[in-house]
Amino acid sequence: MKRIELNESVYARNNGIAQEVRRALDARGIRMYNLLGTPGSGKTTLLEQLLRCDNRRIAVIEGDLFTDEDAQRIRACGVQAVQLNTQGACHLEADAVAQALGQLDLDGIDTIVVDNVGNLVCTAEFSLGEHRRIAVISVTEGNDKPRKYPLIFRTSDIVVLNKMDLLPYTNFDPVRFARDVRQLNPRVEILSCAAVRGEGVQELRKRLTGDRNKEDG
């Protein structure tokens, strides 16, 4: 009972900071995306490909338990990146993102992407102040994931079904997957992708640019 109360206060505190983060971003006309998914679903590869299309006004916050390997990969695309290391914790929280934002030069930036810790459960429970959530799942992970891990699908605006290049070698059924995801979240957009080949990345880029244009209009 004590534990549940504490969890609720952890969520409430996090949500308060997330709201502050979002207000600060709104004041600067910056949109933030929270990229979530299983370890190895291809989030960082997708992001690299996205930055190869268009990196002029984007900055990245990388989340991992340990190492700065992903921030190095992003910087190699010519993009500012701050690496957050949770030192073993399973998700990012809004206070760490607020600190990371303070380390970025936001002049000329209109889009921030947070590449969250690889985790299909805990990351979905914590708002970072993002405007949109993008869940990345790969066809090698099996069809049962929406039914077993509903929260991440329920709270995402876009679901990217990645590693479509491996589809012929699996028993994954994309039609069933889309049906299960839409049952949890009727308004979600589902995009198919083979990030390693750059396939489908333009579609995601158009969504992000569309968001910016809607803001401007």
Place this chain on the structure above:
Amino acid sequence: MKRIELNESVYARNNGIAQEVRRALDARGIRMYNLLGTPGSGKTTLLEQLLRCDNRRIAVIEGDLFTDEDAQRIRACGVQAVQLNTQGACHLEADAVAQALGQLDLDGIDTIVVDNVGNLVCTAEFSLGEHRRIAVISVTEGNDKPRKYPLIFRTSDIVVLNKMDLLPYTNFDPVRFARDVRQLNPRVEILSCAAVRGEGVQELRKRLTGDRNKEDG
């Protein structure tokens, strides 16, 4: 600060129950294995294949956030299974396993396999009273996982590298993976597997049988 103290008391309480679970299993001559890994790494498929080789004296405890799909898959192999649903929590704890053990008919059983929630972070932090830990990771998840998620590799006795049938279609380097895992855990055994085809499963079965024989000897 309060949060850290509470976490410590959560771990201490769990460890106490885990020790009781292990004592109860030892008293009956039963060995328990904790199967850990990313969602979609192929833990349940591996277990199905293992049960097709030898299921006479094995019972299974399935862990998932929601659904009893995996318990149904195990029962279809002719094996007793109890499904634990965490209702959103990201790992199993020892008290739930203790309750599940009470629901199994343990007469004639000498091996319990716990198929943990899919999670590369939080599951590794909680002992369930198991005698051995088996981490399952697939070649589609990328080479960086041991460096980013060290605890699960550090605390496992066996690492199963699964989905070797997909290796030709990835840039995964098994030699580098083995080197990184051994750097974290020099005593670990690494087995290669293509569970979906039943390849490499006999090797894992031999380890489990070997454990039993060592116990008998």
